[in-house]
Amino acid sequence: MSNTTLITGANRGIGLQFVQQLLAQGDTVIACCRNPEQAAELVQLGEQFPHHLELVGLDVSQPEQLHGLKAYLGDRIIDTLINNAGLYGPKGLHFGEVDSSGFNEVMQVNVLAPLLLVQTLSDNLARNSKIAILSSMMGSISDNQSGGAYLYRASKSAVNAIGKSLANDLAPRGVAVILLHPGWVQTEMGGPNALIDTQTSVEGMLKVIAALNLDNSGEFRNYDGRELGW
Numbered sequence: 115m116s117n118t119t120l121i122t123g124a125n126r127g128i129g130l131q132f133v134q135q136l137l138a139q140g141d142t143v144i145a146c147c148r149n150p151e152q153a154a155e156l157v158q159l160g161e162q163f164p165h166h167l168e169l170v171g172l173d174v175s176q177p178e179q180l181h182g183l184k185a186y187l188g189d190r191i192i193d194t195l196i197n198n199a200g201l202y203g204p205k206g207l208h209f210g211e212v213d214s215s216g217f218n219e220v221m222q223v224n225v226l227a228p229l230l231l232v233q234t235l236s237d238n239l240a241r242n243s244k245i246a247i248l249s250s251m252m253g254s255i256s257d258n259q260s261g262g263a264y265l266y267r268a269s270k271s272a273v274n275a276i277g278k279s280l281a282n283d284l285a286p287r288g289v290a291v292i293l294l295h296p297g298w299v300q301t302e303m304g305g306p307n308a309l310i311d312t313q314t315s316v317e318g319m320l321k322v323i324a325a326l327n328l329d330n331s332g333e334f335r336n337y338d339g340r341e342l343g344w
C-alpha cells in the first residue's frame with residue numbers, strides 16, 4: 115500500500131515540489147492549500163494522478179478549518195505530515211522600524227499552526243508516522259551573525275522549540291519529528307537569487323525524512339542531511 119503524506123501550503127514553491135516528487139514516488143498525497151480551486155498546478159496534477167492526489171482547502175491559521183480537515187480525514191492514517199506553509203512577514207525592517215504589524219500572523223502561521231495541526235490530527239498518526247516541520251536556518255540562534263529579520267527569525271526559533279517538544283511527547287507513541295532547513299531556495303519567499311531550486315531542496319529533504327526514526331527524532335537538519343546548530 116502506498117504511503118499517505120499530508121502537506122500544507124502545497125500550491126506553490128517548496129510545497130508544490132513536495133507534491134510533485136511524492137506523487138512521482140507513488141505516495142498518496144493530501145495537498146492542503148488556502149484556495150484549491152485557484153491552484154492551477156495542483157488541479158492539473160489531480161487530473162494526472164486522480165487516485166493519488168486529494169486537494170483540500172486549508173488556511174492553517176484558522177482553527178475551524180483544522181477541524182474541517184480532521185472531519186474530512188476521519189480515522190485515516192497519515193504516514194507523513196509535512197508542515198510546510200509559512201510566511202516571512204514584513205520585509206526589510208531594520209532595528210528601530212519594527213512594530214506589531216504582521217507579528218500575530220507570522221506567529222500564527224509559522225509557530226502555532228504546526229502545533230495545532232499535529233494536535234488536531236493526533237489520532238491520525240500511527241506508530242512509525244513521521245512529522246516534518248519546515249523551519250529555517252534563520253531560526254538558528256547560534257548561526258545568527260547578521261541580525262535583523264526579527265519576526266521571521268523569532269518564529270522559526272519558536273517552531274524549533276515546538277518541534278523538539280513534539281519529538282519528546284510523541285516518542286512513546288512511535289512518532290518521529292524532524293525540523294528541516296530547506297536551503298536558500300528559489301521560490302517567492304526565497305527570491306530569484308537563492309542558491310538552489312525547489313527540486314534539489316525537496317530531493318534532499320525527502321531523503322532526510324526517509325531516514326527519520328525515533329533514534330534521530332527531534333533533530334534540526336539541513337536539506338542535505340547535515341545537522342544544524344540551534
Ligand SMILES: NC(=O)c1ccc[n+]([C@@H]2O[C@H](COP(=O)([O-])OP(=O)(O)OC[C@H]3O[C@@H](n4cnc5c(N)ncnc54)[C@H](OP(=O)(O)O)[C@@H]3O)[C@@H](O)[C@H]2O)c1
Pocket residue numbers: 122123124125126127128129147148149172173174175197198199200201223248249250251295296297298299300301302303304305308
Ligand atoms: N525559500 C526559502 O529559501 C526558505 C528558506 C528557509 C525556510 N523556508 C520555509 O519553507 C517553507 C515553504 O517556503 P517557500 O519558499 O515555498 O515559500 P512560498 O513560495 O512563499 O510559499 C509559501 C506557502 O505557504 C502558504 N501559506 C502561507 N500562509 C498560509 C496560511 N495561513 N494557510 C495555508 N497556507 C499558507 C502559501 O499559500 P498562499 O499561496 O495561499 O499564500 C504558500 O503555499 C516555509 O515554511 C518557509 O518559511 C523557505
